[in-house]
Amino acid sequence: MIKFKDVSKVFQLKGSQLKAVNDVNLTIDDGDIFGIIGYSGAGKSTLVRMLNGLETPTTGSVEVHGHDIAKLSGRELRDQQKQIGMIFQHFNLLWSRSIIDNVMLPLELAHVDKASRVAKAKKLIELVGLKGRENDYPSELSGGQKQRVGIARALANDPKLLISDEATSALDPQTTDEILELLLKINRELGITIVLITHEMHAIRKVAKNVAVMQDGQVVEQGSVSEIFNHPQQAITKRFVSENDTPDSNDTMMALDELVERYPNGSIIKLTFSGERSQSPVVSQVAKQRPNLEINIIEGSLHPTQTGTIGVLVIQLLGDADEQKKALQDFKTLKVETEVISRG
Amino acid sequence: MDNQGLSSYFQFKNVNWPNMWSATWETIWMTLVAMILVAVIGIALGLILFETRNKNGFWYRLLNLVVSVLVNIFRSIPYIILIVLLLPITKNIVGTIIGPTAAIPSLVISAAPFYARMVESNFHEIDNGVIEAVKSMGATNWEIIWKVLIPESTPALIAGATVTTISLISYTAMAGAIGAGGLGNLAYLDGFQSNNNSITLVATVIILIFVFIVQYIGDAFVKGTDKRGL
Structure with a gap:
């Protein structure tokens, strides 16, 4: 269970303040695929980055699996971070490491012994459909394949939560669908909660069960995907819905x-x-x-x-x-x- | 002795080869020892500059200020002046002001800041998203340094070290001129002051070969460690 409670985030800029997230309340159930949609600058990225401690809320609390993430620091925070996987728009793989070494990185950080690391990484590489490419380097892969490595890496420590930060935005439509299928499969087979942020309604419709629409740092509308699709209330939601069909x-x-x-x-x-x-x-x-x-x-x-x-x-x-x-x-x-x- | 015209360069019978080889060895020794120290100190200073930049907190800012001021000062002093300036300190550290060992402190102090700035900018070139991704996996700062910063910038670090080594070679020649030994010393004393152009030419050729070898090895390592352009 994930709970955002009265969460706000204010960035101090030179001479001004930017309220990136404004009083957000959200509850995400375990096993859900929860979509957060909004245009860039809506605050969705800032919001989800609070889930794994990359940002801290200015006010309010972020509870992930019973822990108030914002209150943790040092070792406790790092232990929690190991239970959360994240994938990124630009994959963020280490080019100096081979595919299998990239996937093993989170396991190294968790001090898993070498034999188990290799076994686990091989299994995950197979799960994401890259068997046989273990010793290649990221520069030898296409965008979609890189994202598969990103997913395998994110799953290395058996997380309960997977955060997808615009993970398909840099991919072509065909590859986007393949990656979305993979996310669905992971959710079904491993029961991992997925929080997916995107500006593409297509991605939400394809995989999400519930969705929140963000604008100017606020959640302006939320509900099940079919509900939001069929009866969009806010202008921005209508725009997202019509954009798509x-x-x-x-x-x-x-x-x-x-x-x-x-x-x-x-x-x-x-x-x-x-x-x-x-x-x-x-x-x-x-x-x-x-x-x-x-x-x-x-x-x-x-x-x-x-x-x-x-x-x-x-x-x-x-x-x-x-x-x-x-x-x-x-x-x-x-x-x-x-x-x-x-x-x- | 005939010291006029082009032919004066080719009187190889005047070259004392054992002296030449021992001078070559001194140059190699000075360069390598200095470079090892420069690499260690330069990477350490570069890391401090990188880690303390744009951080809040009094101690971060103070450390950043102190290191960058020192780096900027020693990077700016012309080497020949730096040697003279450091003579008393050199005497304290190595106990002598002549010979190859005496050149080491001034070589390190002038080249390490130069390399530190390169290291800092190499670290800045690493994609911030990658650092953040690893941070989000629960990595400590040390783990980020050892598993991200250094491996991801290795080709750039090697390329920078190659350039620094080559400037060190030319510094050793300058140091040689005022008593540090090596090929610079030989070219100056036995070549220039004794009107023996052949010795100057041979010393030059050996230095050039040394530079080319360093460049070749450096390029090979850069190529071997760079997995981006496969």
């Missing part, structure tokens, strides 16, 4: 513009389905009810999250303006969220 690629936008030009009387609607709605034939029901209306499906996608599937469908309605309005009402009755992207 609106037809935002250039190609789609161009296609949409073309459609609007060709059918000036049609309207383009975005439908968001969640839970069991994503599996029921909503569109055909509406089509049957409104035989005078043409429905043109433009783009669709399914996003499996840890707490249920979310579907997004962009459609075009063609026909009588009144019928269009009624169809929109039909969707609402069927508990599908609608958003009009352009109206004819």
Whole structure:
């Protein structure tokens, strides 16, 4: 169990103060994958760095597995730090050490004997899928492979908590997904609590069960991922949610513009389905009810999250303006969220 | 004796070879002993400068101030003046002011600050994120020094040591001119003052070979320890 209680952090700058974290209260259950999302400068990194003593709160307390981290120092703090693993955006591996030596570093610091160190490191390297690369150096690996080494290293001391600080932000989408899969696997197989901070909604949706949204040092919204996804309250949360599933690629936008030009009387609607709605034939029901209306499906996608599937469908309605309005009402009755992207 | 023209450089029968070899040996000895001390003291001072920089607390600041002022002073004194300045201290430490051993204190005092600044900047070049990552694993400050700072900057430390060794070689020649022995001494006394250009030339060539060997060994070690560009 992790508890942030009334946590604030103020940095003293020359002539001014910066309140990086402002009165945060959060509880994270054991075994959870807890996402913290926010733009850079929102204070999320400062917040999680308090979990392993890299920062100390100015006021409030940070409790990790029954210890108030901020009150520990010296040996006690180092002992606690050994039970927390952390992975970083830029991997932070030691280039002077081979892969296996990198993974063994936390074990050396914990004074584990050599034979056990080697055995443990080999097992972890296999777990992260880098078997056979033990004696290579980080400079010989790709970004995704480096992050796998980072994960193996973070797991070396059998931590109860793994902190991921923008661990996928420097990776391409494909590699990001692979690393996220690996984090899921670790959470499932080893039962480790993962606190994941990111500015990518995609990462949250893919692995997190619960999420907190941070802005200007404060947690502005928190809850289960599906809840936040389906009913975002704050403007910033809505931005994160829509960033992820609106037809935002250039190609789609161009296609949409073309459609609007060709059918000036049609309207383009975005439908968001969640839970069991994503599996029921909503569109055909509406089509049957409104035989005078043409429905043109433009783009669709399914996003499996840890707490249920979310579907997004962009459609075009063609026909009588009144019928269009009624169809929109039909969707609402069927508990599908609608958003009009352009109206004819 | 014919001391005119290019041919004067090639009167090798005038060269006293046993003297030449013993002078060569003295130069190598002075350079190596001084360099070992410079490496140890330079890394220690560099570490102090690195660890106390931008730290709060009176003692950190005082230590940083004292070390950086001393380093800056001794790095700035021209070597030939430093030798003379240190003569009384040299006499106290090694008991004599002539011979190769007498050159060691002034060589170390002038080169160690030079190397200390290089060491400090080498440590600063290490990615702070890496240091922080290891700190987050519960490492002590000493563990960070031994497992991160020194191994991660080893190629740079060796490259700096190579440059420092080469300047030490030229310092030994200067020290030689005022009585420290070695090839500088030989070139000055037997070469210049005795109008024997061949000796000066041979001494020069030997010093050049020594410098090239040092550079070659240094480069080989840098290459062998640098795992970044594989």
